[in-house]
Amino acid sequence: MVSARGRIDKRQAILDGAFTVFARQGYAQACVQEIANEAGVAKPTVYNHLTDKATLFRHAIQAAAQSVLDQRLAALQPLTEPGTDLRATLEEVGHHLVRLHADDRSCALRRLLYAELTHFPDILDFAVESGPHRLSQALADRMARLILAGRLRATDPDQAAEHFLALLVGPLEPRSHMGTRQIGDTELRKIACAAADTFLRAFGAENANARQPAE
Amino acid sequence: MVSARGRIDKRQAILDGAFTVFARQGYAQACVQEIANEAGVAKPTVYNHLTDKATLFRHAIQAAAQSVLDQRLAALQPLTEPGTDLRATLEEVGHHLVRLHADDRSCALRRLLYAELTHFPDILDFAVESGPHRLSQALADRMARLILAGRLRATDPDQAAEHFLALLVGPLEPRSHMGTRQIGDTELRKIACAAADTFLRAFGAENANARQPAE
DNA sequence: AAGAGGTTGAACTCATGGGTTCAAACTAGT
DNA sequence: ACTAGTTTGAACCCATGAGTTCAACCTCTT
Numbered sequence: 001m002v003s004a005r006g007r008i009d010k011r012q013a014i015l016d017g018a019f020t021v022f023a024r025q026g027y028a029q030a031c032v033q034e035i036a037n038e039a040g041v042a043k044p045t046v047y048n049h050l051t052d053k054a055t056l057f058r059h060a061i062q063a064a065a066q067s068v069l070d071q072r073l074a075a076l077q078p079l080t081e082p083g084t085d086l087r088a089t090l091e092e093v094g095h096h097l098v099r100l101h102a103d104d105r106s107c108a109l110r111r112l113l114y115a116e117l118t119h120f121p122d123i124l125d126f127a128v129e130s131g132p133h134r135l136s137q138a139l140a141d142r143m144a145r146l147i148l149a150g151r152l153r154a155t156d157p158d159q160a161a162e163h164f165l166a167l168l169v170g171p172l173e174p175r176s177h178m179g180t181r182q183i184g185d186t187e188l189r190k191i192a193c194a195a196a197d198t199f200l201r202a203f204g205a206e207n208a209n210a211r212q213p214a215e
Numbered sequence: 216m217v218s219a220r221g222r223i224d225k226r227q228a229i230l231d232g233a234f235t236v237f238a239r240q241g242y243a244q245a246c247v248q249e250i251a252n253e254a255g256v257a258k259p260t261v262y263n264h265l266t267d268k269a270t271l272f273r274h275a276i277q278a279a280a281q282s283v284l285d286q287r288l289a290a291l292q293p294l295t296e297p298g299t300d301l302r303a304t305l306e307e308v309g310h311h312l313v314r315l316h317a318d319d320r321s322c323a324l325r326r327l328l329y330a331e332l333t334h335f336p337d338i339l340d341f342a343v344e345s346g347p348h349r350l351s352q353a354l355a356d357r358m359a360r361l362i363l364a365g366r367l368r369a370t371d372p373d374q375a376a377e378h379f380l381a382l383l384v385g386p387l388e389p390r391s392h393m394g395t396r397q398i399g400d401t402e403l404r405k406i407a408c409a410a411a412d413t414f415l416r417a418f419g420a421e422n423a424n425a426r427q428p429a430e
Numbered sequence: 431a432a433g434a435g436g437t438t439g440a441a442c443t444c445a446t447g448g449g450t451t452c453a454a455a456c457t458a459g460t
Numbered sequence: 461a462c463t464a465g466t467t468t469g470a471a472c473c474c475a476t477g478a479g480t481t482c483a484a485c486c487t488c489t490t
Contacts, residue, residue: 031446031447031448032447032448032449033447033448043449044449044450044451047448047449047450052448052449053448053449
């Protein structure tokens, strides 16, 4: 028997190649032969691991969505220990989130989801439900803590999270030409700063509304 | 000769049917025969008016994008004469914009653009450039007037417009499951109110920051 | 009535690509 | 070296659908 490690590697390679090609071509235009080439594997091997083009697609999307979500959740980390300068922490987290959102993989995944949602209604479950929704929940948890600590105004934490994410992501779409154009890091930073600024004006605690210059 | 009116009607019917079918199936999965059926027309007639499936797609998208943009620009109208209650006007415009954004046609168009942007890079020109960008510009013009009139804080009008749109549209995507689920009008209204509230807190003139109950 | 231009349906050509088959080659474990 | 499970390439079958052709057919114009 071929080493189990080798099998798993092949499977991973196939899923990775599948996502790459699907991202490049869309579901219908992507042909299995090309996926096999991308993965450095023969066509029958693909069908040996994944029965269908459709299940191949589902698994590739699911893997990509999981990794994207993990990255985003990790980016919220600094908010659990906000330190003394809340603005700086928000800018940092915002910058990180915005960078992830503008990432190639992330954009490709979003495009694929939008495109094939009608043909694969079931991908909603693990891609939308556990995508932006989970992120929003996690962020709302942090917002609740900040409100309790008196560092934000007393409001609905869910709405605070929703609006912070909106301020980050909203300006991104038009500027990136729907994920086509890459955005420079300085521009991303500016977007994050602007979002943090507006957010603090609207949700900051009354006594700390003004920009605090330094410690 | 068949009446010119009849020809034009056929062409319109074809473009409309094309958009409907493309929206339902995506570019690759849509077959020209089905478009012909949808338009109540024979297949060769389609090729008589539009040479290609590709140009058929381009024209259908262009027409849809134009009509969507027109609707959105019209929705900004109330902001040119803001009346005494700025908050109410913002909520009204916001509600209108959000309703348009959540509309079936609009969602379908957005999905198509995302999906086929890689295969038709040229649709960027008339769909993205003259889509959200134009809307943002028009809104920024209104913002500039409001700032000059002292009804908003002195800031960059472009950023004010960007953030207002972000606050409107951002919360929509996750809730509508990327345009799959229809959202009730009361929920849309709530989203618009929340957006107006956050926006006024961040961009309202200092003296008019608080909620003004009535005239 | 005659003719011109657009429309129709059906049949046709041809390329693409999903999925399968199979014999040969490979790669451990014994 | 022997065997079992895997991979490989190439060829194959078959469905789908883009785009074309053509003869019959409207539907106006003159």
